[in-house]
Amino acid sequence: MSTETTNKDILRGGQFLVKETKCEDIFTLEDLSEEQKMMRESTKEFVDRELWAHWERFEKKDYAFTEETMRKAGELGLLSVAVPESYGGMGMGFVSTMLVCDYISGASGSFSTAFGAHTGIGTMPITLYGTEDQKNKYVPRLASGEWFGAYCLTEPGAGSDANSGKTKAVLTEDGKYYNITGQKMWISNAGFCNVFIVFARIEDDKNITGFIVENDPSNGISMGEEEKKLGIHSSSTRQVFFNDTKVPVENMLSTRGNGFKIAMNALNVGRIKLAAACLEAQRRVITEATKYANERVQFKTPIINFGAIKAKIANMATNCYADESASYRAAKNIEDRIAIREAEGNSHQEAELKGVEEYAIECSILKVAVSEDVQSTTDEGIQIFGGMGFSADTPMESAWRDARIARIYEGTNEINRMLAVGMLVKKAMKGHVDLLGPAMKVADELMGIPSFDVPDYSELFSEEKDILARLKKVFLMVAGSAVQKFGPELENHQQLMLSASDILIEIYMAESAILRTEKNAKRFGEDHQATQIAMSKLYLYTAVDIVIQKGKEAIVSFAEGDEQRMMLMGLKRFTKYTNQPNVVALRTQIADKVAADNGYTFD
Numbered sequence: 001m002s003t004e005t006t007n008k009d010i011l012r013g014g015q016f017l018v019k020e021t022k023c024e025d026i027f028t029l030e031d032l033s034e035e036q037k038m039m040r041e042s043t044k045e046f047v048d049r050e051l052w053a054h055w056e057r058f059e060k061k062d063y064a065f066t067e068e069t070m071r072k073a074g075e076l077g078l079l080s081v082a083v084p085e086s087y088g089g090m091g092m093g094f095v096s097t098m099l100v101c102d103y104i105s106g107a108s109g110s111f112s113t114a115f116g117a118h119t120g121i122g123t124m125p126i127t128l129y130g131t132e133d134q135k136n137k138y139v140p141r142l143a144s145g146e147w148f149g150a151y152c153l154t155e156p157g158a159g160s161d162a163n164s165g166k167t168k169a170v171l172t173e174d175g176k177y178y179n180i181t182g183q184k185m186w187i188s189n190a191g192f193c194n195v196f197i198v199f200a201r202i203e204d205d206k207n208i209t210g211f212i213v214e215n216d217p218s219n220g221i222s223m224g225e226e227e228k229k230l231g232i233h234s235s236s237t238r239q240v241f242f243n244d245t246k247v248p249v250e251n252m253l254s255t256r257g258n259g260f261k262i263a264m265n266a267l268n269v270g271r272i273k274l275a276a277a278c279l280e281a282q283r284r285v286i287t288e289a290t291k292y293a294n295e296r297v298q299f300k301t302p303i304i305n306f307g308a309i310k311a312k313i314a315n316m317a318t319n320c321y322a323d324e325s326a327s328y329r330a331a332k333n334i335e336d337r338i339a340i341r342e343a344e345g346n347s348h349q350e351a352e353l354k355g356v357e358e359y360a361i362e363c364s365i366l367k368v369a370v371s372e373d374v375q376s377t378t379d380e381g382i383q384i385f386g387g388m389g390f391s392a393d394t395p396m397e398s399a400w401r402d403a404r405i406a407r408i409y410e411g412t413n414e415i416n417r418m419l420a421v422g423m424l425v426k427k428a429m430k431g432h433v434d435l436l437g438p439a440m441k442v443a444d445e446l447m448g449i450p451s452f453d454v455p456d457y458s459e460l461f462s463e464e465k466d467i468l469a470r471l472k473k474v475f476l477m478v479a480g481s482a483v484q485k486f487g488p489e490l491e492n493h494q495q496l497m498l499s500a501s502d503i504l505i506e507i508y509m510a511e512s513a514i515l516r517t518e519k520n521a522k523r524f525g526e527d528h529q530a531t532q533i534a535m536s537k538l539y540l541y542t543a544v545d546i547v548i549q550k551g552k553e554a555i556v557s558f559a560e561g562d563e564q565r566m567m568l569m570g571l572k573r574f575t576k577y578t579n580q581p582n583v584v585a586l587r588t589q590i591a592d593k594v595a596a597d598n599g600y601t602f603d
């Protein structure tokens with residue numbers, strides 16, 4: 001572990017809400033090592049050469065092309081970045097694996113889904129939970145791309161309620177095999193994979209169990225036709241049927257009944273990597289939209305000169321910048337936590353599991369925020385292209401369709417929103433994050449007389465950071481009194497949970513953008529970071545609006561009388577700007593820079 005890691009105060013997952021993070025303590029894309037930068041460049045080159053140049057083939061449901069390109073990725077080592085060296089991988093850190101997921105996503109959702117399903121949920125359960133024999137047998141082949149993996153959790157009757165699957169695993173009389181029977185659906189990579197991670201129930205166990213199952217049609221495995229999908233046209237998605245499929249007992253993953261835990265932990269990793277996989281997709285859409293807007297002339301002027309288009313470009317760039325900032329901040333937290341656990345004597349396997357689990361809240365936040373931003377960015381991308389955006393001959397149309405799935409898989413955004421708040425409340429109950437103390441302080445503050453002093457906001461981001469600290473109070477005020485009122489029943493008040501979650505998400509995303517820019521302004525100068533400063537301010541401005549809306553919705557719905565009045569006054573106080581930013585000027589400044597660079601250049 002580096003001294004840098006040990007010396008830093010690494011916050012636990014969810015603690016960002018109650019402890020101050022210094023800008024020096026967050027990792028940013030500008031902190032990439034030379035090796036990581038080289039890896040980014042080679043991933044980009046791969047995308048330009050093998051994917052972007054052929055994006056139309058992905059739209060024509062050329063599944064074989066996806067498989068062929070996955071093999072090429074394997075030859076270049078891109079499938080093995082997260083795999084430990086002892087199993088044929090590169091054994092690189094969490095940030096590097098995020099980088100590859102990020103930059104490989106630029107051309108086609110079909111490819112990034114195939115890549116994510118294979119390297120993430122198709123391989124990780126074995127590297128994280130497999131025995132030595134299982135890892136030696138399967139992981140090197142998966143890492144090289146000789147074999148491909150798929151993950152079979154979902155069933156016709158078990159989607160979000162993943163632990164309710166009906167697939168059965170029955171031990172044979174000789175005790176050597178499990179016979180697996182059941183139907184799985186929506187299985188990515190099913191059409192070309194060699195290994196399935198299958199979740200099935202043994203007898204009437206409360207929880208499902210994980211198995212490694214080799215794809216052998218002579219062993220009772222058959223497939224449905226390729227699903228006809230809205231997007232990700234060349235990602236193979238099929239139903240998989242298991243009919244008395246014989247699986248050696250030594251292929252059980254971890255222990256009996258531990259499958260739900262495996263499935264959820266695989267999804268934690270999957271969620272943050274899915275967020276990464278929505279980043280380069282956004283950057284390329286912004287760049288293509290900007291190029292188009294610079295060239296397209298209407299009313300005798302390039303459309304980029306219209307305020308309506310500038311506003312779109314500025315919002316798209318701003319969201320992408322915040323998404324990058326938050327994704328890499330969390331990725332490095334995970335990497336550091338893994339290093340700490342390894343230094344404490346945990347195996348890499350245990351350390352990685354616990355490291356990611358620690359930041360499950362942040363993983364859910366990122367999954368929701370970034371998947372929704374890639375959706376709005378591709379939508380505005382189409383709008384900037386006008387009629388041409390609606391044409392299948394431009395990449396905007398497929399980007400828009402491909403983006404849609406990100407809100408559904410790896411746990412729907414509704415489920416992830418509720419998970420984020422639910423996990424935070426659980427952590428507070430366990431004493432891992434002290435929410436109660438700060439929430440009580442906020443309650444006291446609400447009863448007190450507000451200060452009428454005008455603070456000194458002359459330093460960069462001093463007002464913004466003050467506002468951020470107050471937005472955290474809004475969350476504590478809303479969530480704190482909701483927990484007090486409903487206790488464990490809170491999870492049944494979903495609309496309240498969703499409002500609280502939106503507040504939480506906005507706080508994390510806005511704070512990440514501001515801290516990244518503050519760190520960079522300190523080392524590169526404020527002039528150098530002028531656009532990033534504008535983006536951070538614009539992001540916060542929008543975040544404050546969302547917090548006001550969601551906070552109000554929650555307060556008027558569950559609080560009454562004096563309590564309601566007091567909380568509404570608190571909301572007003574906590575979301576107050578002393579110096580309102582000029583939003584139009586910010587957007588114009590951002591859009592002008594993106595237009596001058598002819599694309600997104602902040603990564």
Ligand SMILES: Cc1cc2nc3c(=O)[nH]c(=O)nc-3n(C[C@H](O)[C@H](O)[C@H](O)COP(=O)(O)OP(=O)(O)OC[C@H]3O[C@@H](n4cnc5c(N)ncnc54)[C@H](O)[C@@H]3O)c2cc1C
Binds near residue numbers: 151185415494
């Ligand atoms: C293209 C594609 C690829 C996929 N790849 C894989 C794969 O490789 N492996 C795999 O195992 N699965 C895969 N999936 C399945 C995916 O993970 C599920 O579709 C997803 O988890 C949602 O489950 P569902 O479709 O059954 O929807 P449902 O669970 O039926 O949800 C329907 C709606 O109800 C909401 N909802 C459900 N429960 C609740 C609740 N408790 N509270 C509030 N709202 C709720 C959901 O948010 C959603 O809006 C894939 C799906 C698609 C479309």
